[in-house]
Amino acid sequence: xxxxxxxxxxxxxxxxxxxxxxxxxxxxxxxxxxxxxxxxxxxxxxxxxxxxxxxxxxxxxxxxxxxxxxxxxxxxxxxxxxxxxxxxxxxxxxxxxxxxxxxxxxxxxxxxxxxxxxxxxxxxxxxxxxxxxxxxxxxxxxxxxxxxxxxxxxxxxxxxxxxxxxxxxxxxxxxxxxxxxxxxxxxxxxxxxxxxxxxxxxxxxxxxxxxxxxxxxxxxxxxxxxxxxxxxxxxxxxxxxxxxxxxxxxxxxxxxxxxxxxxxxxxxxxxxxxxxxxxxxxxxxxxxxxxxxxxxxxxxxxxxxxxxxxxxxxxxxxxxxxxxxxxxxxxxxxxxxxxxxxxxxxxxxxxxxxxxxxxxxxxxxxxxxxxxxxxxxxxxxxxxxxxxxxxxxxxxxxxxxxxxxxxxxxxxxxxxxxxxxxxxxxxxxxxxxxxxxxxxxxxxxxxxxxxxxxxxxxxxxxxxxxxxxxxxxxxxxxxxxxxxxxxxxxxxxxxxxxxxxxxxxxxxxxxxxxxxxxxxxxxxxxxxxxxxxxxxxxxxxxxxxxxxxxxxxxxxxxxxxxxxxxxxxxxxxxxxxxxxxxxxxxx
Amino acid sequence: xxxxxxxxxxxxxxxxxxxxxxxxxxxxxxxxxxxxxxxxxxxxxxxxxxxxxxxxxxxxxxxxxxxxxxxxxxxxxxxxxxxxxxxxxxxxxxxxxxxxxxxxxxxxxxxxxxxxxxxxxxxxxxxxxxxxxxxxxxxxxxxxxxxxxxxxxxxxxxxxxxxxxxxxxxxxxxxxxxxxxxxxxxxxxxxxxxxxxxxxxxxxxxxxxxxxx
Numbered sequence: 001x002x003x004x005x006x007x008x009x010x011x012x013x014x015x016x017x018x019x020x021x022x023x024x025x026x027x028x029x030x031x032x033x034x035x036x037x038x039x040x041x042x043x044x045x046x047x048x049x050x051x052x053x054x055x056x057x058x059x060x061x062x063x064x065x066x067x068x069x070x071x072x073x074x075x076x077x078x079x080x081x082x083x084x085x086x087x088x089x090x091x092x093x094x095x096x097x098x099x100x101x102x103x104x105x106x107x108x109x110x111x112x113x114x115x116x117x118x119x120x121x122x123x124x125x126x127x128x129x130x131x132x133x134x135x136x137x138x139x140x141x142x143x144x145x146x147x148x149x150x151x152x153x154x155x156x157x158x159x160x161x162x163x164x165x166x167x168x169x170x171x172x173x174x175x176x177x178x179x180x181x182x183x184x185x186x187x188x189x190x191x192x193x194x195x196x197x198x199x200x201x202x203x204x205x206x207x208x209x210x211x212x213x214x215x216x217x218x219x220x221x222x223x224x225x226x227x228x229x230x231x232x233x234x235x236x237x238x239x240x241x242x243x244x245x246x247x248x249x250x251x252x253x254x255x256x257x258x259x260x261x262x263x264x265x266x267x268x269x270x271x272x273x274x275x276x277x278x279x280x281x282x283x284x285x286x287x288x289x290x291x292x293x294x295x296x297x298x299x300x301x302x303x304x305x306x307x308x309x310x311x312x313x314x315x316x317x318x319x320x321x322x323x324x325x326x327x328x329x330x331x332x333x334x335x336x337x338x339x340x341x342x343x344x345x346x347x348x349x350x351x352x353x354x355x356x357x358x359x360x361x362x363x364x365x366x367x368x369x370x371x372x373x374x375x376x377x378x379x380x381x382x383x384x385x386x387x388x389x390x391x392x393x394x395x396x397x398x399x400x401x402x403x404x405x406x407x408x409x410x411x412x413x414x415x416x417x418x419x420x421x422x423x424x425x426x427x428x429x430x431x432x433x434x435x436x437x438x439x440x441x442x443x444x445x446x447x448x449x450x451x452x453x454x455x456x457x458x459x460x461x462x463x464x465x466x467x468x469x470x471x472x473x474x475x476x477x478x479x480x481x482x483x484x485x486x487x488x489x490x491x492x493x494x495x496x497x498x499x500x501x502x503x504x505x506x507x508x509x510x511x512x513x514x515x516x517x518x519x520x521x522x523x524x525x526x527x528x529x530x531x532x533x534x535x536x537x538x539x540x541x542x543x544x545x546x547x548x549x550x551x552x553x554x555x556x557x558x559x560x561x562x563x564x565x566x567x568x569x570x571x572x573x574x575x576x577x578x579x580x581x582x583x584x585x586x587x
Numbered sequence: 588x589x590x591x592x593x594x595x596x597x598x599x600x601x602x603x604x605x606x607x608x609x610x611x612x613x614x615x616x617x618x619x620x621x622x623x624x625x626x627x628x629x630x631x632x633x634x635x636x637x638x639x640x641x642x643x644x645x646x647x648x649x650x651x652x653x654x655x656x657x658x659x660x661x662x663x664x665x666x667x668x669x670x671x672x673x674x675x676x677x678x679x680x681x682x683x684x685x686x687x688x689x690x691x692x693x694x695x696x697x698x699x700x701x702x703x704x705x706x707x708x709x710x711x712x713x714x715x716x717x718x719x720x721x722x723x724x725x726x727x728x729x730x731x732x733x734x735x736x737x738x739x740x741x742x743x744x745x746x747x748x749x750x751x752x753x754x755x756x757x758x759x760x761x762x763x764x765x766x767x768x769x770x771x772x773x774x775x776x777x778x779x780x781x782x783x784x785x786x787x788x789x790x791x792x793x794x795x796x797x798x799x800x
Binding site for chain 2: 138139140142143144147154155156157158177179180181182184185186187188189190192193194195197199200232233234235239240260261262263264265268269272280281284287288347348351352355368369370582583
């Protein structure tokens with residue numbers, strides 16, 4: 001929580017604070033223990049949000065999510081808004097009865113709320129009135145139930161919370177598949193019968209298909225718009241991502257991203273797990289940059305627990321997070337070139353350097369990709385002997401030269417320039433409105449970097465520049481990434497010089513951490529953008545709510561806007577320049 | 588034909604001796620197939636990144652004749668199921684499998700594709716791609732390292748080596764049946780379940796009713 005701690009005072013004696021005085025009758029301080037922010041009545045939500053954006057300057061909506069408070073029979077929608085000039089969050093919440101959760105949509109105020117509200121509808125069943133396209137986003141249309149509701153149970157349901165009791169105390173081990181009648185991870189409503197039932201198709205998606213007005217096509221010829229599906233099995237969609245593209249000739253008129261093909265129920269599994277069990281799952285969010293995902297989750301739970309890691313750990317964390325950024329941007333640049341048609345060669349060069357950094361990760365954590373290295377208040381283990389020397393050689397000798405080499409071959413390449421400059425432009429005001437984050441936001445001329453705007457860890461000690469460009473096109477996103485690799489190298493160079501000896505764990509390393517009741521929103525500047533974790537604890541060993549603000553997912557909100565008016569081949573380049581990872585988009 | 592080939596009365600002419608090797612048809616056929624297994628460009632999740640690393644310069648799958656990744660299932664011999672198979676994705680995977688021409692192989696890469704892995708309990712996860720398509724090789728790991736994937740590919744080559752033209756299903760007279768494609772309903776509907784669907788649904792109801800709250 002970046003808000004001040006809510007004072008533990010009785011309602012009758014508490015003086016209303018500044019914000020409450022400024023908005024009498026609209027804001028009430030959230031006084032639950034361990035909570036912060038303000039409650040807003042749902043009917044005043046839109047009006048208040050507009051004022052918040054226009055008068056108080058909170059122009060950037062970071063996260064929208066719902067929480068199902070089953071014991072209190074309430075649903076709560078939680079909003080985290082920031083100022084792009086920097087500073088802490090303004091948190092506000094709307095509470096609605098659980099039986100009929102209806103909240104006005106804030107898409108009209110912040111466009112970035114679009115996908116997040118659809119997700120809350122899909123998984124929690126909160127209806128957002130006034131949302132332009134309130135359809136399921138991660139599951140498919142027609143799926144039975146809203147899986148993140150606390151009374152919804154999956155087919156393989158065993159117990160509410162882990163760790164499970166010994167399931168086979170008398171032996172007789174069985175698999176859950178053998179116990180359930182269908183033998184698969186499925187369950188159906190009792191009235192369902194597959195005979196005579198017609199599956200819901202994609203009609204909703206194709207609703208935009210129609211005839212182009214005659215003046216759009218030379219005035220005489222009437223033609224149909226063409227709908228083209230890209231994905232989910234497509235070599236250029238960076239995983240199982242699907243786009244339904246409406247075309248006039250080869251020009252994109254409209255684009256609908258369709259996701260959820262890799263929706264693996266991260267949040268629901270996370271709410272069954274204990275806190276520490278979620279750490280390896282965070283690796284699998286953005287699987288190119290597992291270390292920085294660990295960082296975000298560790299920070300959030302540390303905020304809830306009120307602990308800080310020791311000095312040496314802070315340095316190792318920064319080193320690992322920045323190495324991750326280098327790895328991610330190398331990969332992303334390599335594959336952007338792949339998308340542009342420079343098949344394999346640039347990517348092979350980039351992957352070569354990535355492998356060297358992965359060797360460091362393997363040395364410290366035991367795994368190349370899924371590091372699972374961070375712990376609450378510490379790390380899994382200290383750096384093995386010799387690792388710092390390897391990192392030094394990489395960071396002072398090899399990588400800077402290799403980055404220069406990439407720069408030399410790619411930046412002024414005629415084809416790269418022709419394909420990238422002026423393609424997929426996202427103007428700054430749109431980028432902020434769409435809640436774009438990371439290189440996408442910074443390439444549009446908004447110098448917003450969480451490491452600077454709201455520093456976490458020990459980032460305030462390092463000397464680095466926030467990479468920013470002003471064109472907002474594919475080329476500038478590429479340049480921002482290149483620049484960020486250089487800045488990351490600078491940060492690691494400083495960190496390996498200053499790293500102290502000492503402990504790596506605050507207190508004892510525990511399997512079962514005690515997390516006091518409350519809520520926390522922790523965010524880090526991930527290579528893809530701002531990664532946020534919203535965790536609600538009720539004092540039990542499992543989080544009550546575990547939500548991830550995934551930068552790749554929210555950056556996709558702006559995809560349609562960027563693609564309109566360009567050619568089909570440009571979509572591939574634009575998507576490559578957003579740099580999505582499906583593990584994080586779909587979670 | 589085979590009798591004629593194995594007839595010793597047809598000696599190798601002197602001028603060709605030392606230049607001709609005699610082998611079985613299976614062996615030469617399998618050798619050519621196992622040396623040019625073309626995988627499909629088909630990445631699902633984290634494992635796909637390791638699959639790409641395996642194909643890239645450091646591990647270099649090309650040494651085994653496998654670097655030709657094809658984006659179209661019509662041109663592929665091998666489907667590497669590299670990642671978590673979700674219910675939303677399985678209809679497409681089954682369709683891609685059906686579209687691949689025979690002979691075709693499936694490699695379940697990693698814990699998720701083999702049996703659901705860490706995400707098995709998830710409501711949108713298919714616990715193993717072998718619930719729908721036949722799998723030839725399972726690669727353990729989360730994700731399997733490139734070395735592990737290479738090892739599984741070599742195991743696949745060994746499997747191909749052991750096959751006989753006379754016995755493989757794709758040279759039989761009767762056509763190979765397609766796998767019925769699952770449909771997305773209130774949950775994933777497998778057409779193979781439909782004949783006794785009502786019974787199974789009843790059993791499910793009873794189990795849910797018996798479950799303690």
